[in-house]
Amino acid sequence: xxxxxxxxxxxxxxxxxxxxxxxxxxxxxxxxxxxxxxxxxxxxxxxxxxxxxxxxxxxxxxxxxxxxxxxxxxxxxxxxxxxxxxxxxxxxxxxxxxxxxxxxxxxxxxxxxxxxxxxxxxxxxxxxxxxxxxxxxxxxxxxxxxxxxxxxxxxxxxxxxxxxxxxxxxxxxxxxxxxxxxxxxxxxxxxxxxxxxxxxxxxxxxxxxxxxxxxxxxxxxxxxxxxxxxxxxxxxxxxxxxxxxxxxxxxxxxxxxxxxxxxxxxxxxxxxxxxxxxxxxxxxxxxxxxxxxxxxxxxxxxxxxxxxxxxxxxxxxxxxxxxxxxxxxxxxxxxxxxxxxxxxxxxxxxxxxxxxxxxxx
Numbered sequence: 001x002x003x004x005x006x007x008x009x010x011x012x013x014x015x016x017x018x019x020x021x022x023x024x025x026x027x028x029x030x031x032x033x034x035x036x037x038x039x040x041x042x043x044x045x046x047x048x049x050x051x052x053x054x055x056x057x058x059x060x061x062x063x064x065x066x067x068x069x070x071x072x073x074x075x076x077x078x079x080x081x082x083x084x085x086x087x088x089x090x091x092x093x094x095x096x097x098x099x100x101x102x103x104x105x106x107x108x109x110x111x112x113x114x115x116x117x118x119x120x121x122x123x124x125x126x127x128x129x130x131x132x133x134x135x136x137x138x139x140x141x142x143x144x145x146x147x148x149x150x151x152x153x154x155x156x157x158x159x160x161x162x163x164x165x166x167x168x169x170x171x172x173x174x175x176x177x178x179x180x181x182x183x184x185x186x187x188x189x190x191x192x193x194x195x196x197x198x199x200x201x202x203x204x205x206x207x208x209x210x211x212x213x214x215x216x217x218x219x220x221x222x223x224x225x226x227x228x229x230x231x232x233x234x235x236x237x238x239x240x241x242x243x244x245x246x247x248x249x250x251x252x253x254x255x256x257x258x259x260x261x262x263x264x265x266x267x268x269x270x271x272x273x274x275x276x277x278x279x280x281x282x283x284x285x286x287x288x289x290x291x292x293x294x295x296x297x298x299x300x301x302x303x304x305x306x307x308x309x310x311x312x313x314x315x316x317x318x319x320x321x322x323x324x325x326x327x328x329x330x331x332x333x334x335x336x337x338x339x340x341x342x343x344x345x346x347x348x349x350x351x352x353x354x355x356x357x358x359x360x361x
Contacts, residue, residue, distance in 0.1 A: 001026065002093025003110035008119045011072055012041055012049050020053060023108040023121060024062060032057040039065075046085065046250065047072040050124060062107045065127040070119035082118070083174070084252035086111045089118030091251040094167045099157035099228070102150045102247035125239055125249075132249075135236025136333035138272040140244065141279050147238060147246040147266060148287040151230070155259045156296030158228035163256065166228065173231040173255045175317050176218060182320040183211035191320060198319045198335040201343055213313050213348045220310070226256040227296075233262050234318060235270040235334065260304070263287055264311035268341035269318065269334050276341060284308055312347040315339075 003026050009015050017036040024031050033053050040050040049068045055061040071082040093109035108121035126132065133139065139147075163171050181187055188207040191197055204210065230237070231253030239247050267280055285301055292298045315338025321331060342348055 001109070002090060003108065004113060005110050006113055008070065008110060008112050008117050009068075009072065010117070012038060012047070015049055015051065015068055017053070020051070020121075023110070026108060026110075028058055028061065030057045031055055031061060043073050045073075046070070046088070046252065050126075062121075063123055063127070065124040066107065067122045067124045068119065069122060071117065082116055085120075086115060086118035087168075087174070087254065088250070088252040089120050090168045091254055092120050092122075095169070095254070096251070098166070099154055101154050101230075101251070103251060104247075104249060129242065131240045133235050133238045133240060135234060135331070137235060138275070138333070138337075139235055139238070139246070139270040141271070141275055141283070142244045143240060143246045144267060144270050144283060145286050146244055147233075147248070147270070148263065148283060149290045150247060151233065151259075151262050151266065152287055152290035152296065153294045154230075155227040155262070156291055156294035159225070159296050161226055161228060161256055166256075169228065169254060169256055171222060171226060171256045172218060173229065173253050173257065173261075175231070175253065175314070176214075178317060179211065179214050182317065183207040183214075188320075191322075196332075198332065198339060200319075200339060204339070204342070204348060210313070210316060210348065213350075216350075217310060217313060221258050221261070224258040227259055229255050229257040229262050231255050231257075231262075233266040234315075235266075238270070258307065258311070259291070260307035260311045261314055264308045265314045267308075268312050268315050269338050271337070273337055273340050276337070277344065280308075281305070309345045309347055310350070312338075312341045312345055315341060 009019060015038065017033040020036055021031065021033040024033065032055065034056050035054045037052045038049060039052050042048040046069055049072065051066045051068060052064055053066065054064065069088070071085045089109045089111050092103070092106035096103050096106070104125055105123045106120055107123070111118045158166065185207060230248055230251065232250060233248060237248055237250040239249060241247065263284070267283055268276060271279070284304060288299050288301060288304055318331070318338055319335040
């Protein structure tokens with residue numbers, strides 16, 4: 001259930017026991033938050049505030065440890081669009097109950113009446129022994145296989161969806177808007193003048209060329225069969241349960257699009273270069289088998305592979321993220337993986353044949 005409210009907290013200081021009582025009463029009528037402590041804050045484009053609460057008034061209460069996620073860092077007002085938070089609130093309030101996405105459990109999802117701000121209250125997965133993955137960390141092949149199984153499930157459940165079939169889900173990710181800024185010559189020149197910027201091969205150091213590659217990809221995407229997409233399925237938006245069971249968080253950029261966008265972006269950024277080169281074809285075959293098993297179509301590997309290669313350029317968006325949104329120590333390793341995948345497969349120039357030929361098993 002999505003709550004539409006007059007206003008939402010805009011800083012951690014506004015997360016009071018009184019406010020939390022009102023929020024939780026949308027699903028637990030009669031609950032009273034007796035005490036509330038902020039136990040930690042993870043600043044970022046989507047700030048996460050960790051809470052510990054005690055309750056009275058009802059027998060069935062949420063867990064004591066919760067996570068409030070919203071645009072709560074006013075330093076980012078000039079570079080971050082709070083639309084990502086309204087988008088995620090709509091995911092938890094209207095969409096995640098419709099099909100299995102492996103998303104954390106939500107206890108409140110809201111947007112304000114202006115439609116410009118959103119907020120969610122989630123279970124604190126860290127309190128359950130779950131490990132969140134850092135964006136620069138390389139996942140294991142087994143962990144990536146687990147994540148591909150999750151993607152296959154939500155792709156299969158929504159295969160063939162069109163605009164209007166799912167509430168608030170449009171065709172095309174909001175990364176299309178980000179690309180308009182990132183590929184502007186002034187932004188490009190300022191960003192890549194920094195010593196901390198990723199290093200591109202000489203033939204990729206042309207923002208107009210890269211933007212044309214993205215636009216060509218989007219035109220082709222719009223003509224393909226669509227399904228529900230996470231939209232930003234990089235390693236830093238995952239968590240690992242015991243047994244290498246991998247799930248996805250940060251559902252701010254969901255959209256309708258081709259299966260291959262989620263898959264290529266995830267695989268090329270989540271694995272080390274060596275593992276990706278050695279096992280990406282195995283993993284694509286695994287995804288295709290999981291997709292068919294979940295009730296989706298049976299896609300031949302020879303048809304799927306060019307689509308996978310074409311969508312590798314999506315990873316270049318990550319490499320141009322402002323350091324105020326993602327610190328350089330988090331971006332360097334994953335940026336290198338994305339750039340190398342694009343080069344290995346000549347993805348920008350559309351030839352489709354890998355310069356480094358991965359192993360086939």
